[in-house]
Amino acid sequence: MSTLRDLAEEHTQLRPADIDHLHRIAGDWQLLSDLSFADLLLWVPVDGDGTFLCVAQVRPTTAPTAYLDDQVGRIVGGPEVAHLEVAYRQGRIWREGDPVWYGDVPARHEAIPVRLRAADGESGEVVAVVGRDTNLSTARTPSQLELNYLTTADDLAQMTADGTFPPPRHPGETTSAPRVGDGLVRLDANGKVTYASPNAQSAYRRLGYASHLVGEDLAKLHRRLASDPLEGTDAANGVLAALRGEAPPRREIDARGATMLTRSLPLMPAGVPIGALVLVRDITEVRRRDRALITKDATIREIHHRVKNNLQTVAALLRLQARRVSMPEARVALEESVRRVASIALVHETLSMSSDEAVEFDGIVDRVASAATEVAATEVSVGMRRKGSFGVLPAEIATSLVMVLNELLLNAVEHGFPPAGEDGVAGPEGGAPPQVVVTAHRFRKQLHVSVADNGRGLPAEFDAERGGRLGLQIVRALVTGELRGSIELRPGAAGGTEAVLVVPLARGERG
Numbered sequence: 154m155s156t157l158r159d160l161a162e163e164h165t166q167l168r169p170a171d172i173d174h175l176h177r178i179a180g181d182w183q184l185l186s187d188l189s190f191a192d193l194l195l196w197v198p199v200d201g202d203g204t205f206l207c208v209a210q211v212r213p214t215t216a217p218t219a220y221l222d223d224q225v226g227r228i229v230g231g232p233e234v235a236h237l238e239v240a241y242r243q244g245r246i247w248r249e250g251d252p253v254w255y256g257d258v259p260a261r262h263e264a265i266p267v268r269l270r271a272a273d274g275e276s277g278e279v280v281a282v283v284g285r286d287t288n289l290s291t292a293r294t295p296s297q298l299e300l301n302y303l304t305t306a307d308d309l310a311q312m313t314a315d316g317t318f319p320p321p322r323h324p325g326e327t328t329s330a331p332r333v334g335d336g337l338v339r340l341d342a343n344g345k346v347t348y349a350s351p352n353a354q355s356a357y358r359r360l361g362y363a364s365h366l367v368g369e370d371l372a373k374l375h376r377r378l379a380s381d382p383l384e385g386t387d388a389a390n391g392v393l394a395a396l397r398g399e400a401p402p403r404r405e406i407d408a409r410g411a412t413m414l415t416r417s418l419p420l421m422p423a424g425v426p427i428g429a430l431v432l433v434r435d436i437t438e439v440r441r442r443d444r445a446l447i448t449k450d451a452t453i454r455e456i457h458h459r460v461k462n463n464l465q466t467v468a469a470l471l472r473l474q475a476r477r478v479s480m481p482e483a484r485v486a487l488e489e490s491v492r493r494v495a496s497i498a499l500v501h502e503t504l505s506m507s508s509d510e511a512v513e514f515d516g517i518v519d520r521v522a523s524a525a526t527e528v529a530a531t532e533v534s535v536g537m538r539r540k541g542s543f544g545v546l547p548a549e550i551a552t553s554l555v556m557v558l559n560e561l562l563l564n565a566v567e568h569g570f571p572p573a574g575e576d577g578v579a580g581p582e583g584g585a586p587p588q589v590v591v592t593a594h595r596f597r598k599q600l601h602v603s604v605a606d607n608g609r610g611l612p613a614e615f616d617a618e619r620g621g622r623l624g625l626q627i628v629r630a631l632v633t634g635e636l637r638g639s640i641e642l643r644p645g646a647a648g649g650t651e652a653v654l655v656v657p658l659a660r661g662e663r664g
Contacts (some may be wrong), residue, residue, distance in 0.1 A: 157195070158227065160208045165197050171280040174269045174490055175521030178283070179209045181319035184432075187333035188306035190216035190299070191287040193223055195267075195392055196237050197280070204230035205282070214334060215302070219260040219288040237282045246449040263310075270316035277316055285310070301339055301348040305430055311422035320400030320418065330403075338431040339420075344372050344396050347428070347593055356435040358412040358527050371431060375415075378408045391417045395429035405436070411439045458505035462539050463500035489563075491623070496521055496559040500552045512551050515542035518591060521555060524545065525562035533570040533587050535599035535606075537562075541593040545601065553635040554602075560592070560624040561604040561652050565589045569608025569650060598658050606652040610644055632656070 155163070157179060161172050162475065179195060195209040207227045212218040240247045247264040255261070263285040271277040295303065312318035336353030338346055349357075360378045363551060372389040379385025380639045384406060391401040395417035403416045416432045468491045475487035499520060503512040522537040570587045589606045623628035625642075632640040638656035645651040 157208045157224065157304045160206060161197055163551045164199050164206050164228070166200070167197060168281060171269055173373045175208065175267070177210070177319050178267060178281075178313070180322070182283070183211055184213075184333060185283075185285075185306060185309050185313070185318075187215045188274055188302045188309065189213065189287065191263075191285045192219045192258045193259075193274075194284040194286065196234070196282045196284055198241060199228060202230070202232070204228055205234050207280075214332070217288045217291060219255060219258055220284045221256075221258075228617065236262050236264045237284065240266045240282045241279055241363060244268065244314070244545070246310060261289055263287075264479060265310045266314045268314055268316035277634055283310075283313060293340065296346070298350055301337070301350075302333070305337075305339060305420070308420045308422045308427070309430075312420075315422070315424060317419075317421060317424070323402040326402060331416055331432045333432065335432065335434035338366065338371065338433060340371055340392070340396065340407070340429045340431065342426060342428050344370050344392060346371055353433050356413050356433045358435065359435055360406060360408040360413055361411075370617050370653075375406060379406050380408050389416060391415065391418070392429065392431060395431070395472070396421045396426065398426050405440075411435065411437045413437075453504050453510070457501045461498045461501040463504055464494050464501065467645055468494040468498065492524070492559060492563065493556060493627075495524075496555045497552060500548070500555050503551075510548045511545050512548065514546045514551055515539070515552070517551070517555055518558060518593075521559050522562055522589070522591060525559065533566075535566045535587040535589055536568055537589055537591070539591045539593070542630055543593045544595065544601075546600075546658075550636065550658070553631045554656065557628050557631050557636070557640075557654065558604065560628045561591060562591070564624055565606040565650065565652075569606040595658070600654075602654040602656070603651055604648060605645050607645065607647065608647040610648060611650050628652075 157175060158172055161175065162165050169310045175197070175202075182193050192213065193211045194207050196205040196397050197208055198204070199206050205228070207224045207229075210220070212220075219536055236250060237249045239245075241264075244266050246266070247262075250262055252259045253259050265283040266279040266287060267281040267283055269277045269280050269356065308519060309318050334352065336356045337348075337350045338353050339345050339348045345368045346369045351557045354366060357378075357544045359372075362374065366374075372392040375388040375392065376382075377383040378386060384404075388404040388406045391404045392415075394401040396419070398419045398421050400419060401417055406413045406415065412435075414434045414436045418432070420428045420430055432468060463652065466563060471487050471494065475484050478484045478487060499517055500512065503517055518539060522539065526535055526537055566589060569589070585607055587606075587608065589604065592603045592605070594601055597656075629640060632638050632654060636654075638654060640655075641653045643651055643653065
């Protein structure tokens with residue numbers, strides 16, 4: 154299914170600013186749909202020939218839908234869109250006409266022009282039409298709640314036609330929550346409550362207000378209820394801002410161990426401020442879970458920090474033991490163990506500073522590569538370079554992969570570049586500077602990694618499957634076991650040796 158932007162760009166001459174406004178409408182119109190008890194369809198004119206294209210649709214959560222089938226992508230013309238044509242050409246809300254039938258469902262048509270206000274705030278041009286289609290099969294005498302919903306819906310519909318709804322979205326606000334069903338409070342121009350839905354009344358009762366809300370000054374009530382005076386002032390200022398015609402960011406109020414999220418919207422049909430709409434939602438349990446997750450994350454980071462400290466202690470003890478050993482072979486083995494433990498500690502150090510069980514791996518690779526050139530037992534100065542990005546890797550992959558890369562880098566430096574004259578080898582061909590390049594890229598849920606040097610290459614008698622020192626045996630065991638991947642050692646295209654790894658990334662990898 155094509156997106157709103159795709160459909161508009163393919164079939165219409167709408168400007169990018171027009172399409173952005175339609176996106177804002179579609180991002181906030183669930184509120185209007187629920188208040189209207191009606192389906193909303195966003196129609197745009199096609200080439201000025203009297204036909205309209207449906208680019209978005211939303212169904213109400215408060216009433217049955219008028220459409221069983223999705224209408225997005227449908228192009229219609231003729232008498233079927235006469236009401237849309239009137240709203241588009243005349244720039245007014247169309248409510249005339251008799252009910253129409255969609256199969257066995259009777260529906261009432263309305264058409265609301267969508268106006269994009271000019272940069273100077275003046276009334277702009279109509280760029281689309283919202284069709285408001287109500288299923289009449291369950292029509293009955295409306296309750297007080299439904300009457301207040303419909304009255305508020307008509308105010309927002311007029312603001313849509315004026316170009317003042319929806320309001321601009323504030324940074325960090327990605328949804329329009331709370332919704333109508335969570336709790337609705339309507340205020341008059343003086344900030345007094347004229348209606349509060351049962352769910353809204355319950356939300357305020359959780360905060361400690363047991364009386365009925367009608368007649369209360371909501372801004373003053375927020376100041377009285379909030380446990381934190383600053384928080385209460387912010388919530389009160391949000392209500393007052395909406396009464397002035399502004400659209401403030403959402404606010405939270407904490408009181409008596411409960412938390413309520415509020416969203417204040419101005420009501421100013423035809424540019425006349427008549428009050429405000431305040432949507433509320435009891436989010437006590439949500440915030441309680443958030444606090445539990447924060448505590449859990451902090452505990453996990455502390456565990457990684459302690460594991461890192463313990464590993465560094467182990468590495469220090471091994472280093473101390475290596476200094477006291479007289480046998481060269483034993484000293485080399487202990488020093489290699491120190492490097493392996495230190496590389497694992499590096500991953501846990503990064504995880505101790507991360508907010509989840511994943512790490513930015515590029516920085517770890519760069520630090521391991523730098524350490525490999527510093528501690529490698531060789532007289533040759535070898536340059537290190539990384540191409541591409543490993544991205545973010547989950548901890549279970551990062552821990553094993555850092556050990557693999559540590560071994561491959563040390564092998565490349567120590568065995569790819571012997572001292573000048575050893576075994577008759579003078580260095581890289583053509584006098585090129587000694588270099589090891591680590592390359593990484595992602596392809597089809599796999600991480601492809603190569604460690605390539607321009608050194609002397611593999612010995613003629615080398616057996617890639619069985620040969621190699623302990624380091625290569627560790628590498629093969631980790632790649633095929635822990636990482637469930639594959640590794641190949643082969644001559645490089647331009648000389649030297651290349652180790653190629655393929656690691657699956659299906660276990661929690663996030664890209």
